Amino acid sequence: MRGRRSIARHAATVLVGQLAVMAFGVTDTIVTGRYSETSLAALSIGSAVFVSVYVAVMGVFQALLPLWAEHHGAHRPTAIGASVRQSLYLWLMASALGMAILLTPDAILRATDVPQNLRGEVSRYLAILAFGLPPALLFRIYSTLSQALDRPQFVTWLQMSSLLIKAPLSLWFTFGGAGLAPQGAPGCAWATLVVNYALLGVAILMLRQQAVFRPLLLWRPLERPDWAEHRSFLRLGVPAALSILVEVTSFTLMALFIARQGALPAAAHQIAANLAAVLYMVPLSLAIAVSAHVSFSRGGGDEHHAAQIALRGLLTAAALGCALAALLWITKGPLADLYTTSHEVARLASQLLSWVCAYHVADAVQTLCIFVLRSYRMTFIPFLAYGLLLWGVGLGGGYALAYGPWSRSQPWWGSPLPFWGASTAALALTALAFTTLLAVVLRSSTAQTR
Numbered sequence: 001m002r003g004r005r006s007i008a009r010h011a012a013t014v015l016v017g018q019l020a021v022m023a024f025g026v027t028d029t030i031v032t033g034r035y036s037e038t039s040l041a042a043l044s045i046g047s048a049v050f051v052s053v054y055v056a057v058m059g060v061f062q063a064l065l066p067l068w069a070e071h072h073g074a075h076r077p078t079a080i081g082a083s084v085r086q087s088l089y090l091w092l093m094a095s096a097l098g099m100a101i102l103l104t105p106d107a108i109l110r111a112t113d114v115p116q117n118l119r120g121e122v123s124r125y126l127a128i129l130a131f132g133l134p135p136a137l138l139f140r141i142y143s144t145l146s147q148a149l150d151r152p153q154f155v156t157w158l159q160m161s162s163l164l165i166k167a168p169l170s171l172w173f174t175f176g177g178a179g180l181a182p183q184g185a186p187g188c189a190w191a192t193l194v195v196n197y198a199l200l201g202v203a204i205l206m207l208r209q210q211a212v213f214r215p216l217l218l219w220r221p222l223e224r225p226d227w228a229e230h231r232s233f234l235r236l237g238v239p240a241a242l243s244i245l246v247e248v249t250s251f252t253l254m255a256l257f258i259a260r261q262g263a264l265p266a267a268a269h270q271i272a273a274n275l276a277a278v279l280y281m282v283p284l285s286l287a288i289a290v291s292a293h294v295s296f297s298r299g300g301g302d303e304h305h306a307a308q309i310a311l312r313g314l315l316t317a318a319a320l321g322c323a324l325a326a327l328l329w330i331t332k333g334p335l336a337d338l339y340t341t342s343h344e345v346a347r348l349a350s351q352l353l354s355w356v357c358a359y360h361v362a363d364a365v366q367t368l369c370i371f372v373l374r375s376y377r378m379t380f381i382p383f384l385a386y387g388l389l390l391w392g393v394g395l396g397g398g399y400a401l402a403y404g405p406w407s408r409s410q411p412w413w414g415s416p417l418p419f420w421g422a423s424t425a426a427l428a429l430t431a432l433a434f435t436t437l438l439a440v441v442l443r444s445s446t447a448q449t450r
Contacts, residue, residue, distance in 0.1 A: 006150075006293070007289050007290060007293050007309065007312075007313070008289075010147075010150060010152055010288075010289035010292065010293070011285050011286045011288070011289035011290070012285070013152040013153050013156050014147065014152045014155075014156065014284075014285035014288050014289055015281060015282060015285035015286075016156050016159075016160065017152065017155050017156030017158075017159040017160065018159075018281040018284060018285050019278070019281050020156070020159040020160045020162070020163045021159050021281075022277060022278045022281050023163050023166075023167075024163070024166050024192065024195075025047065025274055025277060025278075026274060026278065027163075027166060027167050027170050028043060028047075028170055028185075028188040028191075029043065029270060029271065029274045029339060030338070030339055031170050031171055031174050031175075031188065032174060032184065032185050032188060033267070033271075033339050033340045033341075033345075034340075034341065035174050035175060035182070035184055036184065037263050037264070037267055037340075037342060037345070038117070038118065038121075038184075038263055039121065039174075039184040039185045040185075040263075040266075040267045040270055040340070041118055041259065041263040041266040041267050041270070042118050042121040042122050042125065042184065042185040043125070043185040043188065043270065044255045044259070044266050044267065044269060044270035044273070045109075045114055045118060045122050045255055045256060045259050045266065046121075046122045046125035046126055046129075046185060046189075047252075047255075047270075048252035048253070048254075048255035048256055049102070049105055049108060049109075049122070049126055049252070049256075050102065050125075050126060050129050051248060051252050052245070052248055052249045052252045052253070053098050053101050053102055053133075054098065054133065054136065055244050055245065055248045056098075056241055056242075056244065056245040056248075056249075057094035057095075057097060057098045057133075057137065057241070058094075058136075058137060058140050058241075058244075059237070059240050059241030059242075059243070059244035059245065060090055060094065060233065060234075060237035060238065060240070060241045061087065061090070061091075061094075061137065061140045061141050061144050061237070062140065062144055062240070062244070063236050063237040063240035063241065063374060063379070064083070064087060064144055064148075064233065064236070064237065065144050065147055065148050065288070065291065065292060065295070065374075066236070066291060066292075066294075066295040066374055066375045066377075067083065067232070067233075067236060067295075068080050068083060068084075068144065068145060068148035068149075069147075069148040069291075069292045069293075069295035069296050069299065069375075070295045070296070070298060070299035071083070071148075071299065072148055072149055072150070072296060072299065073295065073296035073297065073298065073299025073300040074299040074300065077215035077216050077217075078215070078216065078217050080145070080148070080149075080216050081216035081217045081218045081220065082220075082223070082226075082229075083229065084141065084145060084216070084218060085218070085220070085222050085223060086223070086225070086226050086229045086230065086233070087141055087233070088141075088222065089225050089230070090230070090233060090237075091134075091137055091138060091141065094137055095133055095134040095137055098130070098133045098137075099130045099131070099133055099134070102126045102127070102129060102130035102133065103126070103127055103130045105122070105123055105126050106119075106123070108256075109122060109123070109256075112253070112256035112257060112259065112260075113259070113260040114256060114259050114260070115259065115260070115262075118259070118263075121184055121185055121186065122185075124185075124186040124189075125185045125186045125188070125189045126189075128186055128189035128190055128192075128193055129189045129192060129193070131193060132189075132192055132193040132196040132197075135196040135197050135199070135200040136196045138200050138203075139196070139199050139200050139203055142155070142203040142206075142207065143155045145213075147288055147289075147292055148292060148295075149212055149213075150292065150296070151210075151212055152288075152289070154206055154210065158199055158202055158203065158206075159199075161202075162195045162198060162199050165191075165194065165195055165198060166191055166192070166195045169190070169191035169194055169195070170187065170188045170191040172187075172191075173186075173187030173188065173190045173191050174187035174188055175187075236374070236377065236379060239379035239380045239382075239383045240374055240379045240383075242383050243370065243379065243382050243383040243386050246383065246386040246387050246390055246391055247386055247390060249391075249395075250386075250390035250391055250394050250395045250423065250426070251273070251276075251423070252273075253395055254269065254273070254395070254398065254416070254419045254420075254423065255269055255270065255273065257395075257398075257399060257402070257403075257419065258416045258419060261415070261416070264342075264344055264345055264348065265348065265415060265416050267340065267342070267345045267349075268345050268346075268348035268349040268352060268416065269349075269352065269416045269419075271336060271339045271340065271345070271346075271349040271352075272349055272352035272353055272355075272356050272416075272420070274339075275328070275335060275353065275356060276356045276359060276360065276363075279324050279325075279328065279356070279360045279363075280360070280363055280367070282320055282321075282324060282364070283317050283320065283321060283363065283364035283365075283367040283368055284367055286313060286316060286317055286320070286368060287313070287317070287367050287368045287370075287371035287372070288371065289313075290309060290310065290313035290368065290371065290372060291371040291372050291374060291375045293309050294306045294309050294310050294313075294372055294375040295375045297309060298375065298376075303445050303446055304446055306375070306445070307442045307445060307446050310372045310375075310438065310442055311442070313368055313372065314365070314368050314369065314372075314435070314438070317364045317365055317367070317368035318361075318364065318365050320364060321360055321361040321362075321363070321364030321365060322361055324360060324364075325357040325358065325360050325361050326357075328353060328356060328357050328360070329353075329354070329357045332350050332353035332354065332357075333346075333350050335353070336349040336350040336353065348415070348416075351417065352416060352417065352420055355417070355420035355421060355424050356420070358424050358428075359420065359423065359424045359427060362424065362427040362428040362430070362431040363427055363431075365431040365434070365435060366427060366430045366431040366434050369431070369434035369435055369437070369438045370382050370434055372438060373434070373437065373438060373441060376441050376445060378437070378441055381437065382434065382437070385430060385433050385434070386430065389426045389427075389429050389430045389433070390423075390426050390427070390430060392426075393422065393425065393426035393429065394422050394423040394425070394426030394427065395419075395422075395423070395426075396422075397422035397425070397426065398418050398419035398420075398421070398422035398423060399419075401418035401419075401421070401422060402415075402416075402418040402419060
C-alpha cells in the first residue's frame with residue numbers, strides 16, 4: 001500500500017517539473033513584454049491558439065496514465081510496453097492534425113477578430129511551433145509512462161535542465177544579437193522548437209538506459225494496429241481530450257476575444273493568464289500523483305485504499321488552493337509590475353489578479369476531481385459538464401457581458417474583467433458538480449467490494 005509520503009513525493013517531483021515548464025511561459029511573457037507591447041499581445045494570442053491545439057491532442061496521451069498505472073499495479077509490464085507501442089499510431093495522427101491547424105490559423109484569427117496588425121506575427125509564431133509539436137507529443141508519452149511507473153523524477157530532471165537552454169535562447173532570438181536580427185514573439189517559438197527536440201533526444205536515451213523500463217520490452221518491433229486496444233484508448237482518451245479542450249479553450253479563447261479590445265487589455269490579460277497557469281501547476285501536480293496512486297491501488301484490487309487516497313487528495317487540493325490564492329492577493333501588485341514596464345498594463349493586470357485568486361480555488365478542486373474520475377473511467381459526464389458550464393456560463397457569459405447590447409453603458413466596457421468574472425463563476429459551479437460526482441463514484445466503488 002502506498003502512503004502519504006509516497007504521494008507527496010510524487011506530487012512534489014511533478015510540481016518541480018511543471019513549474020520548470022511554466023517558467024518557459026513566464027520567461028517568454030517577460031521577454032516579449034520588455035521587447036514591446038505589440039509582441040506581448042501577439043504572444044498572448046499565439047500561445048492561446050497553440051495551447052488550445054496542444055492540450056487537445058495531448059489529452060489523449062495524458063488519459064492513458066490510469067491505464068498504464070493499473071497495469072503497473074497488477075504487475076503486467078509487457079502489457080505496458082505493448083500499449084506504449086500502440087500509442088505511437090495515435091501520435092502520428094495527432095501530430096498531423098495539430099500541425100495542419102497550426103500552419104493554417106487564418107480562419108481562427110478572422111473568426112475571433114484578431115487585429116490585422118497582429119496577425120502576421122502570430123502566424124509566424126504558430127508556424128514555427130507547428131514543427132515543435134511532434135517531439136512535444138512524443139515527450140508527453142514518455143512523461144505519462146514515467147508517471148504511471150511512479151518515476152516522475154525522470155521527467156522533472158529533464159524539464160529543469162531544459163530551462164537552462166530555453167531562457168537564454170528566448171532572449172537571444174527575441175532581441176537579436178551576434179548576427180541575428182530581432183524577431184519578437186517568433187523568437188520565443190524558435191527557442192521552444194530547439195528545446196522540444198533536445199528533450200526528446202534525452203528521453204529516448206533514458207528509455208534505453210534506465211533499468212525500470214527494461215521489463216516493459218519497449219523496443220520490440222512495432223506491431224500492426226491493435227484495433228481493440230485503440231478502441232480502449234479512444235473510449236478513455238477522446239472524452240478526456242475533449243474535456244481538456246473545453247477547459248483550456250474556455251481559458252485561452254478569452255485571449256482571442258479580449259484581443260479585439262486592443263494591445264493594452266490583451267497584454268494585461270496575458271499577465272493574469274500566465275500567473276493563473278503557474279498556480280494551476282500545484283493542483284495539476286497533485287492530481288497527477290493522486291490519480292496514478294489511485295489507479296495503482298485499483299490495479300492491485302484495493303478499492304478502499306484507492307478511495308482513501310482520493311479523499312485525502314481532494315482535501316489537500318482545497319487547502320493548497322486557498323493558501324495560494326491568499327498569497328497571490330497579497331503580492332498581486334508587485335507581481336504585475338514585474339511583468340511589464342507599462343504602468344497602465346500593470347494596473348489593469350492587478351485588477352484581473354483579484355479574480356484569479358477566486359478562480360484558482362475553484363480550479364484546484366475541480367482539477368483534482370476530474371483526474372481521479374478518469375481513474376474510475378468516468379470521462380463522458382465531466383466532458384458534458386465542462387461544455388455546459390465552462391463554455392456556456394463562463395465563456396458565453398463573459399462574451400455577453402463584454403460585448404452584449406447593454407455592455408457599452410457599463411463601467412467594464414473595453415475591459416477583460418467580465419470574462420474573468422464569468423469564468424470564475426463557471427469554474428466554481430464545475431468544482432461543486434465534480435465534487436458531488438466523485439463522492440457518488442467513490443461510494444459505489446467501495447460498496448461493491450464489501
